[in-house]
Amino acid sequence: MTCPACERNNPADARFCIYCSAQLTAPETVVQDVPTPAVGATTRLPEASVPAYTMPAPAPMPAPAVPHTAGHIRHFPHLNQASGAFFLIGLGVLFLTNSFWPGILVLIGVTAFLSEAGKGRANNALMPLVFFIGLAFLFGTGMIWPGILILLGIMALLGSKRGSCS
Numbered sequence: 001m002t003c004p005a006c007e008r009n010n011p012a013d014a015r016f017c018i019y020c021s022a023q024l025t026a027p028e029t030v031v032q033d034v035p036t037p038a039v040g041a042t043t044r045l046p047e048a049s050v051p052a053y054t055m056p057a058p059a060p061m062p063a064p065a066v067p068h069t070a071g072h073i074r075h076f077p078h079l080n081q082a083s084g085a086f087f088l089i090g091l092g093v094l095f096l097t098n099s100f101w102p103g104i105l106v107l108i109g110v111t112a113f114l115s116e117a118g119k120g121r122a123n124n125a126l127m128p129l130v131f132f133i134g135l136a137f138l139f140g141t142g143m144i145w146p147g148i149l150i151l152l153g154i155m156a157l158l159g160s161k162r163g164s165c166s
């Protein structure tokens with residue numbers, strides 16, 4: 001490369017003249033560098049925008065699931081709150097009717113069911129509901145034994161059914 005100032009030969013990759021320190025390649029590289037990234041950028045931009053455009057496409061997929069569960073939750077909070085009130089009212093009724101035992105078992109089961117259903121897990125709540133009502137029935141009728149075996153069998157059936165569902 002010939003120096004424009006002193007017109008002596010310099011290495012091809014030299015940026016400054018090794019003899020007079022005049023700038024050799026800087027004006028050339030500036031002219032070359034500016035359009036090269038600019039072209040690269042403009043050609044890459046549509047490529048980058050294509051995946052960027054397809055990326056939002058999967059995003060709407062979880063989006064409908066959020067209103068779906070939100071709809072479930074929106075329905076039930078008052079039910080969850082009601083379970084606490086239901087328990088107190090039920091407790092009072094049981095005392096009044098002198099059927100505290102085994103009525104308390106039914107009350108616990110129903111309250112647990114309402115509470116779980118309030119969280120949108122009615123399936124989970126079904127087992128304690130059946131268990132406590134069944135237990136109350138067994139205590140009330142004096143068939144604890146062997147009725148408890150039948151009850152536990154029903155619970156196992158419900159549990160396996162629930163497992164297959166989820």
Ligand SMILES: [Zn+2]
Nearest residue numbers: 003006017020
């Ligand atoms: Zn020079």
